[in-house]
Amino acid sequence: MTVGSEILSKFGRKADDPLIIQKCEDLIRIFNFSVEELFINWESYVLTGASDVNLQLSPENLEKLKDYLQNKLVQAAAQKNNTTPMMKNKIVRSVARGNINGSSPLMGLNTPSTPVSSQKKRKLVTPSSSSTTPSKHPLSSSSPIKKSVQVSGKIIESLNEHIPSLGGLKSDTDQTPNVSTSNITLTANFDPKKYQFRTMRQKLLDTADVLDEQIDSMAKTLQKHHKIPESEFGNPCIASQFSVYCCGRIVPDSPSAPVEIRLNPDSLFLETSRLGGIGQRISIDVQFLSEYSFFPGQIVGFKGKNPSGERFIVEQVLDIPYLGAPASNKTELLEYKTNLDGSSMKTTVLSGPYTPSTKIDYSLLESFVEKLNTEIKPHSVIMFGPFLDITHPSIKDGSIESVPEIQGKKITTLDGFFRAVITPILKKIDSRIQVILIPSTRDSISSHAAYPQNSFERKSLQLPKNFKCFPNPSSFQLNECLIGVSNLDSFKDIKDVNRGKIGEKNRFDRIADHILQQRRYYPSFPGALKTRTGSDGTVEHISGADLDMPYMGLSELYDVLPDVLIIPSEMRYFVRVVKNVVVINPGYFLTGNNAGTYVTLSVKPPNPEGDDDDLTCINDDDQLYIHNIWKRARVDIISV
Incomplete structure (x- = not known):
């Protein structure tokens, strides 16, 4: 008996609709259900989640069932980790990225026209010195600038x-000197107005929405480019004996890992979006790949399976179109x-x-x-x-x-x-x-x-x-x-x-290719930190990427x-x-x-x-x- 026939026998004539059968098959694949388990969860949702015993079986209501099941998984994961999830009772759907003039404000492209705050004046504490005029260069150095080993102008x-x-x-003699032509x-x-946002006002939820949107928009790009049916995109964190496609962000094995730490093949994890995997992370096994290049913050598409529920075995890395x-x-x-x-x-x-x-x-x-x-x-x-x-x-x-x-x-x-x-x-x-x-x-x-x-x-x-x-x-x-x-x-x-031939390429070529493929000037996440160690051994943070994630x-x-x-x-x-x-x-x-x-x-x-x-x-x-x-x-x- 086919899956469609099982669905009809379990749900009855009300399921005799190609769209309903397709949606049921998607839920079975996503949550690794049997038809019996899907029917039980539907009945549970009708009685408890929807509070409407007369709820009709339809593609729209099956989509609500999907949200209900994801919500239950979020709560279960939170209880397991003894933490309260930020989005306890609501799964926020990311907004698809639009064009430069009509895109999501969460992506920083429709930022409010908040006027830039008045610039803080920094005082100069300087030793007394003789007066100078700005027309003459006042700042000659006792340590002259050294010319480089190369000849100047070479x-x-x-x-x-x-x-x-x-x-x-x-040099046109007919042109008046120093006239701007x-x-x-x-x-x-x-649009310069979009950069006029106030800094140091990041909200955790806005940052999470942007990180999710980066994954979800790339997932849509990969589906369209590789012509992958939506039903074949799954959650890599769920145990499955079948290969699925997924999209996520490369992260280190520990969320508290230092920013400057270097990854290795055994410390790679894949972070999913709330829509694609309820935000969970899963260890990835890349031993079967002949070549790869991964870095923290990189958005990737994989094909593979998770037979044990603890590690996603990568079979193929999906090419991202340029x-x-x-x-x-x-x-x-x-x-x-x-x-x-x-x-x-x-x-x-x-x-x-x-x-x-x-x-x-x-x-x-x-x-x-x-x-x-x-x-x-x-x-x-x-x-x-x-x-x-x-x-x-x-x-x-x-x-x-x-x-x-x-x-x-x-x-x-x-x-x-x-x-x-x-x-x-x-x-x-x-x-x-x-x-x-x-x-x-x-x-x-x-x-x-x-x-x-x-x-x-x-x-x-x-x-x-x-x-x-x-x-x-x-x-x-x-x-x-x-x-x-x-x-x-x-x-x-x-x-x-x-690993492989890609690692033999010039490093600058490799990083430039990542920038173009990721479609972002700075695709690394989290941003780098720059520190300075004092004479007493104390470490001082002096600079870094200083990313304002909501924008x-x-x-x-x-x-x-x-x-x-x-x-x-x-x-x-x-x-x-x-x-x-x-x-x-x-x-x-x-x-x-x-x-x-x-x-x-x-x-x-x-x-x-x-x-x-x-x-x-x-x-x-x-x-x-x-x-x-x-x-x-x-x-x-x-x-x-």
Whole structure:
């Protein structure tokens, strides 16, 4: 007798409906019931859970039965662990992720327009010193900045060396000097109001909802991509002799495990969502996999079985589909080409700190600005913080030796220090150059010390209009080139356990692939911590990822992969091509007291009417072209 026949014989003619039979079979598979057990639970629900003895058998009421059974499992698990579950009488369904303008507020994409609180003024406690003026650099260091081993201006590493490193601003004698006339188009792909949330107000329930939504949305993606029926997705924590598909998050074996601990194949657990497995964790056995790469916080899809109820044996890792590539129409591409007179678009990328670790000294940044204007001449500059590092010893101790005065009054706040010392240096950048500032959570001038992070306030920093302050992370377009930026060190913080050929790949390629596949700039969870051990042996927390989980939806890649992904890291500088995305770590402008590196990105102009393969036409009717920046761009990593 088939399962459907058993259901009809047990429930009677009221079950003679394909939808009802399908729903009953789903419940049997999910909860590992026999038909008899399902009937008993239905009767129990009618008498106790629904309080309606005349409740009709229907797909909708069977869905309510499913919620009722899950609720009972939650209560049983809570009693077993002698803890009271947060969601004792209610299973909250996660909301499906929408687009950037209409998505769940729990994912941080429809955040309330709460005004940013007034920025706290930090006092500078400094020894007495002679008065100086902001026009002259007041902060010379007794420990001069050491040039790197590499010769200044030397190209250390390149991508697409065959492409000429030309382009940039032209010295046009007909053009009035220092008049802002940009010939590139800068477009922001984010809503700045969504980053204006208050920090240090996380609620445990909101965090849980976001973590659940990440799993549930990925489960839907995997079902659609692999064409897996919903009935074949099950709970990996329930004992079953049959293989099921499941989706969850990789976590260590103990919830109290230190953040910095490294995983090993025997310490891997899978955490389910409330919808997919009532939030339980189960140990996973990966010994039958020929290759894998897992890290804490990674969302994965598995096929396997749990015969004992204590360990899920993984038989297959489901491939997560990548987002598509950005595309532009022919008219836009020709317009970008015309605006640049057929020359390449040139962008310079540099990342803080901009002062040595022993003293506050911006002389190297000042000389680099002169080099930008006279030698490099880019169309745009992307500058990552920190500009004034709150963890710098001189800032932390208030031991800045020389503080400038403005109109006879000594500067007493770090905001005022930025305006008096750093702003005059930045203002020297040619006004034709578009400058994009990305904050760091270590920036003392930022009142938003959490990730995702709100942008600087340009007007309060007294910066000119060619400066654009963008949030961290964010995405924007320079002409047709879509650039994604994040100022949180994913390459250092993601520590994976791997096996097989995937472990033989370059580590930076592997981590970049994880970022693109997970569709988040910072897919690791929990976030990393940075500590410092004092002379007395005490451990001090000085920095870290500082994740604001209810708003982590703002750290997603959204609808398409970027053409260029820039994430500064403490790790060695590099430029790689991963899944046709140019991935760049520009290195730091200064490392300790040594001059570091910066990057120049030169992109050949798009030519949709040419015969070369620099562009890929994907729709002849609409004349849409994939940008293929990885083919058209030359990237040079250069010593400062």
